[in-house]
Amino acid sequence: MDKLKHIKVDKWSKKKNVVAKNKREAIREAFASDLQVEVIPAINTENPLVHKKLRVAAYCRVSTFEEAQAGSFELQIQSYSEKIRKNSKWSLVDIYADQGVSGTSTNKRENFNRMLEDCRMGKIDLIIVKSISRFSRNLLDFTSINRELKALDKPVGIYIEDVNLNTLDSNSELLLGLMSLIAQSESEQKSASIRWALIEKFKKGIPIFPTHNLLGYTKSQFGKIEIVEEEAEIVRYIYDGYLAGNTVKEIAQALTDASIPTVMGKATWSSASIYSILKNEKYCGDILMQKTYTVDCFTHKTRKNTGQRPQYRVTDGMPAIISRGNWDAVQKQLKEPHKRRARADIKPVEKKVHIRRIKSGFFKDFMVINTKWTKEELQEVYKLEGIISEKETEKDGRNEF
Incomplete structure (x- = not known):
């Protein structure tokens, strides 16, 4: 058996040597014969740089709506529009611009994403961007997008202006990878700094939460939390109704029926929205901070904090709409949902015109007009807002919005 094995090995070795010898001889003969070989030059139609006129797009991005960045944003748009139009070898496809979004993810x-889709449809040859961080601060995203664009039937290059680099250049891959890694690292450091600042504020009891989605509250121009009395009445109605034995479904229906x-700004109330108000500790003046946390700075996904992160509670840290006694009573009932409670008929919502105001952004404190208001209700609103006087409401109804 061993002898047979040795014979097989010897035969394989001899065959391998013969093949190697034949290859060497073939190479020697090719050079010795001096055959005339015609070289047909390649026409690199895949490289958009050889097109007579490049279809060029520019991508601009700033991460906030702040005034300082608004100028930079507009400058990028106008500058690239002019630059592309002035180049006789370029044809402007579009200026793709996103404002107020992070570069760590492509989701929002x-x-x-519209630009990438146009690339896949063969509408773009070259993308101009100010820096790699404007395009992406996520190494994985940048690498995968760059390779996808290069692998298209009509490859698309990304020209990074601040380093004068085109992704279609053969030697760009390593340098681009390093630059993308640096951009990602900067984003991670910035995220860590913001997170540290938030935690330090939490430790000092400085409340950080929006009020545009918090019924009954708003913030002054100086950031002070204030009660909106018209909305606070609705909060008290919800708590009083629940303590009186009404179900969240009945309360939600009553508010919906009362328009x-x-x-x-939605017309229909849900049971979930009533539960959310009943469980919110802010209505008794307390503030619980870090109820949720962000998983990482790339996905921006938030999760409910069930012990993964520390939480910070401030007692009596803001104006209360509900007394602590009523708050505690409601929490006790919420923990015993199946316990029989004394029932009472749902109290009708007081018939009045409820004025809703915009609570954040450029139109903060502006009144929202309800198109279903009657002429009389509109006049009542105008009177409440001081738009028209008491005497004017007594005239023959010539006041119109």
């Missing part, structure tokens, strides 16, 4: 960058909009 509407125009960025009272939710804090986000």
Whole structure:
């Protein structure tokens, strides 16, 4: 058996040597014969740089709506529009611009994704971007997008202006990888700094939460939390109704029937929205911070904090709409949902015109007009707002919006 094995090995070795010898001889003969070989030059139609006129797009992005960045955003748009139009070898496809979005993810960058789709449809040859961080701060995203664009039937290059680099250059891959890694690292450091600042504020009891989606509250121009009395009445109605034995479904239906909009302006109230108000500790003046946490700075996904992170509670840290006694009583009932409670008929919502105001953004404190208001209700609103006087409401109804 061993002898047979050795014979097989010897035969294989001899065959291998013969093949190697034949290859060497073939190479020697090719050079010795001096055969005339015609070289047909390649026509690199895949590289958009050889097109007579490049179809060029530009991508612009800033991460906030702040005034300082608004100028930079507009400057990028106008500058690239002019630059592309002035180049006789370029044809402007579009300026794709996203404002107020992070570069660590592509999920919420509407125009960025529209640009990629146009690339896949063969509408773009070259993308101009100010820096790699404007395009992406995520190494994985940048690498995968760059390779996808290069692998298209009509490859698309990304020209990074601040380093004068085109992704279609053969030697660009390593340098681009390093630059993308640096951009990602900067984003991670910035995220860590913001997280540290938030935690330090939490430790000092400085409340950080929005009020645009919090019924009954708003913030002054100096950031002070204030009660909105018109909305606070609705909060008290919800708590009083629940303590009186009404179900959340009945309370939600009563508010819907009374045409009272939710804090986000919706016409229909849900049981979930009533539960959310009943469970919110802010209505008794307490503030619980870090109820949720962000998983990482790339996905921006938030999760409910069930012990993974520390929480910070401030007692009596803001104006209360509900007394602590009523708050405690409601929490006790919420923990015993199946316990029989004394029932009472649902109290009708007081018939009045409920004025909703915009609570954040450029139109903060502006009044929202309900198209279902009657002429008389509109006049009542105008009177409440001081738009018209008491005497004017007594005239023959010539006041119109």
